[in-house]
Amino acid sequence: MAGADRATEWARHWTYAELPDLDLLRARYVRHTFPRHSHEGYVFGAVTGGVEDVGLPGGTVHAIPGTVVMINPEVPHTARPGQPGGWTYDTLYPSAQVVNDIAAEVTPLRGTVWFGETRTTDPYAARLITQVHRAAEEGNALAADSLLRVLVVRLLDRHGSVLPRTTPRAGSARDAERARIALEGRMAAPPTLEALAAELGTSPFALLRAFKKEYGMPPHAWLTDARVRRARRLLDAGTAPAEAAAAVGFTDQPHLNRHFTRIVGVPPGAYQRERGVYRRGRPAS
Numbered sequence: 001m002a003g004a005d006r007a008t009e010w011a012r013h014w015t016y017a018e019l020p021d022l023d024l025l026r027a028r029y030v031r032h033t034f035p036r037h038s039h040e041g042y043v044f045g046a047v048t049g050g051v052e053d054v055g056l057p058g059g060t061v062h063a064i065p066g067t068v069v070m071i072n073p074e075v076p077h078t079a080r081p082g083q084p085g086g087w088t089y090d091t092l093y094p095s096a097q098v099v100n101d102i103a104a105e106v107t108p109l110r111g112t113v114w115f116g117e118t119r120t121t122d123p124y125a126a127r128l129i130t131q132v133h134r135a136a137e138e139g140n141a142l143a144a145d146s147l148l149r150v151l152v153v154r155l156l157d158r159h160g161s162v163l164p165r166t167t168p169r170a171g172s173a174r175d176a177e178r179a180r181i182a183l184e185g186r187m188a189a190p191p192t193l194e195a196l197a198a199e200l201g202t203s204p205f206a207l208l209r210a211f212k213k214e215y216g217m218p219p220h221a222w223l224t225d226a227r228v229r230r231a232r233r234l235l236d237a238g239t240a241p242a243e244a245a246a247a248v249g250f251t252d253q254p255h256l257n258r259h260f261t262r263i264v265g266v267p268p269g270a271y272q273r274e275r276g277v278y279r280r281g282r283p284a285s
Contacts, residue, residue, distance in 0.1 A: 008030045051082030068120050099113060120155075
């Protein structure tokens with residue numbers, strides 16, 4: 001597993017071909033901390049040892065064995081050890097489509113579903129997360145698929161709702177959205193905060209406040225997260241890490257490695273290897 005240079009830490013971030021649109025992470029972290037970031041899909045995490053502190057907009061969640069952490073798409077969060085010995089956990093990252101399709105099939109929920117709680121004490125659901133991992137690792141597609149569906153339905157029945165309708169957006173929120181779109185389009189060469197604010201007809205501090213309120217992090221932190229997301233897609237397509245780094249605006253591959261490892265939990269090379277990604281006709285190295 002990745003992280004052999006840290007004798008007490010290891011991580012495996014991978015996909016199982018029989019369960020598309022699902023990422024799996026099993027890891028033990030002692031010193032590693034995840035900076036503020038978000039995911040396009042859902043996060044269902046089960047700590048199997050130690051304590052993980054998850055920083056969410058509503059406060060810090062202390063995750064211990066027997067609890068499940070549920071994070072909705074695009075919700076910014078951090079993670080760090082909750083005790084000196086760190087934590088071990090199994091995490092599932094299903095896409096929004098996977099969860100919404102299951103909801104539409106077996107619950108009255110329609111549209112984008114939302115989990116009202118971020119932490120629940122549910123040893124059975126926690127075991128289901130671990131069992132999905134075990135079934136996938138054993139190549140048991142029937143069990144992995146079945147267990148994933150049982151887990152999602154259980155969490156939806158107990159904690160699911162429909163994403164509430166949003167109210168009309170204020171001018172500052174629209175400025176934040178325009179800034180996000182601009183940064184997405186100019187990821188490799190982004191403007192300064194002052195230049196971006198001038199383009200949008202606002203002030204730097206007003207834009208900074210609006211962006212953080214709308215996306216949970218300042219523009220520079222959001223941009224780093226967005227670069228890592230785009231780098232992941234390039235790596236999944238077989239792009240070499242050095243090429244991916246240049247394409248998304250990192251100064252070099254070590255710059256990508258540092259931020260990718262902090263946010264994803266494994267280095268880019270290990271990420272490609274565990275996912276069976278081939279580049280230039282050979283396995284990723």
